[in-house]
Structures are given as C-alpha cells and as structure tokens.
Amino acid sequence: MKAPLLLVTRPEPEASATVAAARLAGFSALAAPLLRIRPVAVPSGAARLAPDAVLMTSARSAALLRAALPGLALATPVFAVGPRTAAAARAAGFKAVSATATDGQAALDAAVAAGHRCILHARGIDHRQLRVPPAVMLAPLPLYQARAxxxxPAPARRALAAGAITLLFSPRTADLFRRLVERAGLLPEGLAIVALxxxxxxxxxxxxxxxxxxxxxxxxxxxxxxxxxxxxxCGGAHG
Structure with a gap:
C-alpha cells in the first residue's frame, strides 16, 4: 500500500528540509508552515550580559545570537535541544556544545546539574515556560518572533481531507494546529498526527x-x- 502524504507544519526553512527528507524516506510530503519567523530587535543592554552558560532551544537561535552578541565568548557552554540545534551552535562557532535528547526543560536541568547558575536563554518571543530553580538566574534573550x-492553507485542508498525517514539531504549533483544524470544520478524530x-x-x-x-x-x-x-x-492498530 502506498505511503500516505505527510503534512509538514514547521516554519521555513526547516519545512522544506523536512519535506526533502520525507521524500527520500519514501513518503509524499507537503510543506504547510503554521508559523512565520521574523527576527526582532535585541535590547541595547543585552551586550552587557555575561552568562556562564547558554540555553538554546531552537537551531535558528545560534546565528541570531552570534549576530546580536558578538562579544559573547565562544567558549561559553551551550546546552542545546536536539542534535540539529547543537550542530547549528557549533556552526555558529561555539566550542563547548552539548545536546539533550528531549526538550528545553531537560537542557536547562542539564545546565544546572553542570553547576551553571547564570544562564542565557536564546529563544523566540513565544516560548514554553520552564521550571527554574530558586538559586538560578535564567536571562531571556528573545531573538525572533513566530507569527501564527x-x-x-487550502492545500493543507485538501491533504487532511485525503488522509494526510500531520507532523508537529513544537507545543505552540501543536496547539495552533488543533485550533485551526477545528476552525476549518475538521474533526480531530478523523485525523492522525506525529509529535516530536x-x-x-x-x-x-x-x-x-x-x-x-x-x-x-x-x-x-x-x-x-x-x-x-x-x-x-494499515494493520488495524490505529482506528
């Protein structure tokens, strides 16, 4: 039986890269970004930040951080979410990069466990709230905005009606997708999703x-x- 169409909801340029990977893996795939990324102005006081570690929850933050804080020491330890974000941090010049296999909370916990107490969070304006221990300062540095x-899009609605499986890569996108599905008059019980x-x-x-x-x-x-x-x-495990 022919593999289904995959609907890729992540922003560009990641959407196109994922579509290409899906096609190499034997799927059909359609890019339908639900968020559009725009860089934002960095506060003038950001250059005075002197963290002992960086929390990086998005691959796009790496280059934006280097541009925003050119004086930030490249030896500053970076705790990244996933290998792609870690690779982006290394490509941006950071020398001490480690990756966690789950999410931002796990990356923050790893930084704290390593003894860091003043941590810079390079992130978007919209972000998942993290649990910060009392003795730790987590300094947010918004670098971009993701607009919903x-x-x-009409091609996405047609794909869903035809049985496409939707790939969801962030909590915000997942919540947005559900709301857009319901707004379009589609029923979640008729749709299948994959979560990061x-x-x-x-x-x-x-x-x-x-x-x-x-x-x-x-x-x-x-x-x-x-x-x-x-x-x-196909085997009846998911109905």
Whole structure:
C-alpha cells in the first residue's frame, strides 16, 4: 500500500528540509508552515550580559545570537535541544556544545546539574515556560518572533481531507494546529498526527484518530514515528 502524504507544519526553512527528507524516506510530503519567523530587535543592554552558560532551544537561535552578541565568548557552554540545534551552535562557532535528547526543560536541568547558575536563554518571543530553580538566574534573550497563520492553507485542508498525517514539531504549533483544524470544520478524530515529543503531543490534546511520538527530537525519528503510525493503521492498530 502506498505511503500516505505527510503534512509538514514547521516554519521555513526547516519545512522544506523536512519535506526533502520525507521524500527520500519514501513518503509524499507537503510543506504547510503554521508559523512565520521574523527576527526582532535585541535590547541595547543585552551586550552587557555575561552568562556562564547558554540555553538554546531552537537551531535558528545560534546565528541570531552570534549576530546580536558578538562579544559573547565562544567558549561559553551551550546546552542545546536536539542534535540539529547543537550542530547549528557549533556552526555558529561555539566550542563547548552539548545536546539533550528531549526538550528545553531537560537542557536547562542539564545546565544546572553542570553547576551553571547564570544562564542565557536564546529563544523566540513565544516560548514554553520552564521550571527554574530558586538559586538560578535564567536571562531571556528573545531573538525572533513566530507569527501564527490565521487559517489552514487550502492545500493543507485538501491533504487532511485525503488522509494526510500531520507532523508537529513544537507545543505552540501543536496547539495552533488543533485550533485551526477545528476552525476549518475538521474533526480531530478523523485525523492522525506525529509529535516530536511528549510535550508536543500533550499540547495537541486528545481525541485524534491516531498519534505517535518520536523517540528522540530528530527528523529521522519523526519520520520513523510516521511510518509506525501508518503501518499500525494499515494493520488495524490505529482506528
């Protein structure tokens, strides 16, 4: 049986890269970004920040951080979410980069466990709230804004009606996708989704026809989860 179409909801340029990876893996894929990324002006006082570690929850933050704080020491330890973000940090010149396999909270916990107490969070304006220990200062540095689309694009609606599996890569996108689905008059119980993490799955809510969660926050793992979902549905595991 032919593999289903995958609907890729992450922003560009990641959407196009994921579509290419999906096609190499044997899927059909359609990019339907639900968020549009725009850099934002950095506060003038940011240059005075002297953190002993950096928390990086998005790959796009790496180059933006270097541009915003050219005086930040490249030896500053970076705690990144996932190998892609870690690779972007290394490409931006950071020398001491480690990656966690789950989410921003795990990366923050790893930084704290390593003894860091003044941590710079390079992130977007909209972000998931993190639990910060009392003795730790987490200094936010918004570098970009992700603006939500107002409705599902027509090609995405047609793809969903035809049985496409939707790939969700962030809690915000997952929550937005559910709201846009309902706004379009579609029923979650008629749709299948793949989530990058448990946090993303929780944001998407319950009641989907099928749902799979990637074992690690990597594109290859998301595609593997999509294949499990498709094969399980073909075999009757997902109804």
């Amino acid at each position: 689309v107002a409705s599902l 993490s448990e946090a993303v799955a929780a944001a998407a809510g319950a009641g989907w026809r099928g749902i799979e969660v990637a074992h690690r926050p990597q594109t290859a793992e998301v595609l593997a989860a999509a294949r499990r979902l498709w094969q399980g549905r």
